[in-house]
Amino acid sequence: MSAYIQSFIDPKTNTISYIVYGENKQCAVIDPVLNYDFAFARTSTEAADSIIEYIHKENLTLLWILETHLHGDHLSASNYLKKQLGGKTGISTYLSQIYHLGINFRTDGSQFDHLFTDGELFQIGSLKAKAIHTPGHTPACMTYYLIEEGIAFVGDTLLMPDYGTGRTDLFGGDAHILYQSIQKIYQLPNEIRLFSCHDYPPNSRNLCWESTVADQKYHNPIARQGISEIEFVEKRKAKEQNLPNPSQILPALQVNISAGELPLPESNNITYLKIPLNQF
Template identity: 50%
Template sequence: MGQQPIQLNLAQRAEITEFHDVDTSTFSYVVRDPHSQACAVIDSVMEIDTAAGRLSQRGADRIIAFIRARQLQLQWIIETHVHADHLSAAPYIQQQLGGKIGIGAEITTVQNTFGKIFNEGTEFARDGSQFDQLFNDGDHYQIGGLDCLALHTPGHTPACMSHIIGDAAFVGDTLFMPDGGTARADFPGGDARQLFQSIQRLLRLPDEMRLFMCHDYQPDGRELRYHTTVAEQKRSNIHVRAGVSEDEFVSMREARDATLGMPRLILPSLQVNMRAGHLPRADSNGTVYLKMPINVL
């Protein structure tokens, strides 16, 4: 993981509105430049009823209505990684509002891995071309006048990116709230040691930086929370608080991951999300099908 010097402008405070999908415990965000109408959407959700084989866009419609009501201009639709627990609504939002869909450049690694698992043919491009922007570590971009920085933080997946936007960082599944710990690292291409190193990179950010989660599973039934700070994570994270060594973390993470079942929506999610939220090509009868590989994961 190449690491570029991190240049931050914490004087810029992004305006952030969260949207919670109860079924998948996922947070999506609208991030706005307070000095313009420019905004971005991070980690949108498309709902799926797997029993009926039906998709819906209730959550995306809420985000679209929010943006339209405030006459915002959508510049970016960002995926922090290829999610295994929910489907992305990025193409639907783009169709309604415009904007560029972006993900980490290591999406090509994920596409190669899961292209084989799902036995995709040569018509499935494995070069990331389904996305408008592939972020490399250290890439800078703008949301209006807001300075944004993409950091490669792999370990949960090879393509995980954290996005620093003004005084806030969107960390995907790399970290959970302090009482939730950290993401699993046992998916194909995951690596617990790499995850620890990525998290340490985040914990070297300024203590006051706000960290926004992709999920909160509300341990012990506590109230829902969607953001924390670097200082709180270093002080209280049950897996990687200050003083936990890399070897201790790797031992814990690998033992814990060995007890976990696969996410409920992993098979439909990966097939859709590795295509930037697009569905597979329709079959000869005009119907779209999702595959269920047997005894592979």
């Protein structure tokens, strides 16, 4: 059985979103982006509308809107896609600290339609999928593995082999845990195709987003096969020294924690995002 994958690039955040579907035309969207202009505090839907246009063009039915983790570098368009096309939102666990979102804010993940557990099997139409919990970049990181097609969407757990892995110094990240998660991915066959959520090209190479388990094992400078956990953690900490925060992290987390739903308008009919002062 074949799986079809269409990628969508958001150049402002170096995010790659995906549509994946099988022969029966039922699909999942993975890591959709809601465009955000920080300087003017304006959202727009160009990236998500490109996904919608493709779904209509290919006569697809949207079943799932899947987040590989609670993103800190872009706002999620999950809620917008769900309103436009239906489908269920899904993620693993997630965070709610720092924003003081109020006693009425639900911290159990119920803003999402489904919270996947490690090893859970599910269907994307005719495609058999497995959720593999791969925390470390964030506590919520989930890899979505299409079992028969040999494809895995790994989010930020593994980036391109010449770059390394997702960072571990923000909001619950842990290099020791990330090391263990990478070993779980390395238990998959070498030929499994891995699709990452971001790319930060070194040496001015073109943007890339696909590798294999073998590529990562033998060419990843931080996470090559055989590296010890201690050495991996040292390399991660060295790479993270003086790294700037992602430019959209403060608005992104408080939107993404609600499955992409913006805060309700206040009494003046204006929607506000919170920015915690002097916390970083």
